[in-house]
Amino acid sequence: MPGAVSGASEAGECFYGKSLKSRSEPHFCISERSYAPFCQTPEHVHAKPLFCLVLNGAYYETHGGRTRYCTPATLLFHAAHESHLERFERSGGRSLVVEIDPQWLARMCEFSRIRIDSTAAYEGGTLSLLGTKLYQEFLTSDRASSLVIEGIMAEVAGEVARAASLRDQHPPRWLEQTRELLREQYAAHLSLAEIATTVGVHPVHLAQAFRRFYHSTVGEYVRAQRIEFACRELTFSETPLAEIARLAGFADQSHFARTFKQRVGVPPSRFRETARPNWGTGARAKRLSD
Numbered sequence: 001m002p003g004a005v006s007g008a009s010e011a012g013e014c015f016y017g018k019s020l021k022s023r024s025e026p027h028f029c030i031s032e033r034s035y036a037p038f039c040q041t042p043e044h045v046h047a048k049p050l051f052c053l054v055l056n057g058a059y060y061e062t063h064g065g066r067t068r069y070c071t072p073a074t075l076l077f078h079a080a081h082e083s084h085l086e087r088f089e090r091s092g093g094r095s096l097v098v099e100i101d102p103q104w105l106a107r108m109c110e111f112s113r114i115r116i117d118s119t120a121a122y123e124g125g126t127l128s129l130l131g132t133k134l135y136q137e138f139l140t141s142d143r144a145s146s147l148v149i150e151g152i153m154a155e156v157a158g159e160v161a162r163a164a165s166l167r168d169q170h171p172p173r174w175l176e177q178t179r180e181l182l183r184e185q186y187a188a189h190l191s192l193a194e195i196a197t198t199v200g201v202h203p204v205h206l207a208q209a210f211r212r213f214y215h216s217t218v219g220e221y222v223r224a225q226r227i228e229f230a231c232r233e234l235t236f237s238e239t240p241l242a243e244i245a246r247l248a249g250f251a252d253q254s255h256f257a258r259t260f261k262q263r264v265g266v267p268p269s270r271f272r273e274t275a276r277p278n279w280g281t282g283a284r285a286k287r288l289s290d
Helices: 102-112 125-138 145-165 173-184 192-199 203-214 218-236 241-248 253-264 268-275
Strands: 006-008 014-016 018-024 028-035 050-063 066-070 074-078 085-100 120-123
Touching: 014 028, 028 050, 028 125, 028 145, 050 125, 074 125, 085 102, 085 125, 102 145, 120 125, 120 145, 125 145, 125 218, 125 253, 125 268, 173 192, 173 203, 173 218, 192 203, 203 218, 218 241, 218 253, 218 268, 241 253, 241 268, 253 268
Parallel strands: none
Antiparallel strands: 006 014, 018 028, 028 085, 050 066, 050 074, 050 085, 074 120
């Protein structure tokens, strides 16, 4: 296929794109891969389950007759032996791919009484931040990084299982409106009472329902949206840190830097250095289907 460069994993199946950096851990094989403009992969499978974090660029992925548009910060899970194909856009792309030892994943599922066995994609929220944190740790080489990586992967597995358990539960429309409001106005300093009044429910009821369905407080969700915005700006713009802090709704640059390091694991300046070696347009677009 045009633009495709294949490489073999330890399991022997074919991966596409060019490997920029890789490392092997006791339960994971992690690689950062780049993809040429307009690269197209044939339909293929992987012998091991894996997570894929889109770092930059964008592409269409087709799986089971459905196509989704994958943009930066999208985290995808591919079950073993499930076929899929990708079609990249003009900017090409760069992704972090984490092959998972099936026995490790089985132990996680057995211990937590969870199931992770179907392909899915997650945009934004806790999983995107965990993926970003994993990438930063992947770039770190110290004696603790292997343990930290396994801890992050355990969190990722838990969040994926949690999302799967809610797949058949539908939040009320007013709660969906609440989340839409927070996504649009994360930089505003809205109180819980103001949000509750906007959607027409009691603040206590709002807080309880939000945690039940989204496993986060309203404040934590807003903070995550601010960090996501900051990650995009740091990756795809030259905006000064102080201005990013203001646009995201932080009190000042110092507050922004502290919060960012707590959530992502590195200071904003370090994140900008590591996130931008081959950055593409990162343009967002609607999915063809979901």
